[in-house]
Amino acid sequence: MPTKHIDAGQWASIEALTIDLIKKRNTLIKEGDVLKDVIAAGLAATSVETLSQKYAYCPRYGVFIHGRKNNESVYYHWNSDAPAAGTVAGWLEEAGATEFIVCVYGKAHSGRTTFATQLLTELRTRGCDTEYFDDMDDDADMAQAWRFYLSGKSAIVVVDAADYHPATERLFYHHQGYEVEEDLSFSEYLQREASRKDRP
Structure with a gap:
């Protein structure tokens, strides 16, 4: 019989079950037999x-x-994980955003690229002039995405980031003026931009 690892919690359950059986039957029972x-x-x-559902992607x-x-x-x-491409495209259409950057973030094998290409198709089908930037690890590429956006167009950028905060830092690091203020957090950046807008 091949040897396989059983984690400590599972083995403790087998041991406890074996002890209970020994007490109940008042006879020797081996842990291996219980297992x-x-x-x-x-x-x-x-x-x-059943297992297929458990291991589904x-x-x-x-x-x-x-x-x-x-x-x-x-x-x-989006507070929920993995919104559908149609949902995001519909929101953009309803919001009437004329220029935008959609930042899609996640780690490898998270579905980020598949979603981004589906969203690109959705947006182009709706007549939106959108450029696609995948795996934005290169600073020049990210800067290019911002130039595209600032020229009045729209972009989808895909960022390798585990969650929202590093993704926003990665994206906004390349915003106009933001790249020279490395100590400025994203929330501080938004506050600064809001205060600039309030000035006469």
């Missing part, structure tokens, strides 16, 4: 379909939008 019976019972109650990307509508800033972040 075999537990595995057999588990196999009998398990199907390929689950997208783990996030999305936020920075844009303009009538020269006013528009900012939105």
Whole structure:
């Protein structure tokens, strides 16, 4: 029989079950025999379909939008993971954002690139002139995405980031004037931009 690792918690459960059985039956029962019976019972109650659902791929990307509508800033972040491309495209259409950057973030195999290409198709189908920038690890590429946005167009950028905060830092580091203020946090940056807008 091949040797396989059983984690400490599972083995403790087998030991406890064995002790309870010994007390109940007042006879010697081996832990290995209990383990075999537990595995057999588990196999009998398990199907390929059940396990298939457990191991099904689950997208783990996030999305936020920075844009303009009538020269006013528009900012939105989906609190739920992995929104559908149609949902994001519909929101942009309803919001009336004329220029925007959609930042799609996630780690490798998170579904971020698949979503971004689906969103690109959705937006172009709706007549939106959108450029696509994938795996924005290169500073020059990120700066190019901002130039595209600032020229009045829209862009989708894909960023390798585990969550929202490093993704925003990565994107806004290349915003006009932001790149020279490395100690400025994203929230401080937004506050500064808001105060500039309030000035006469």
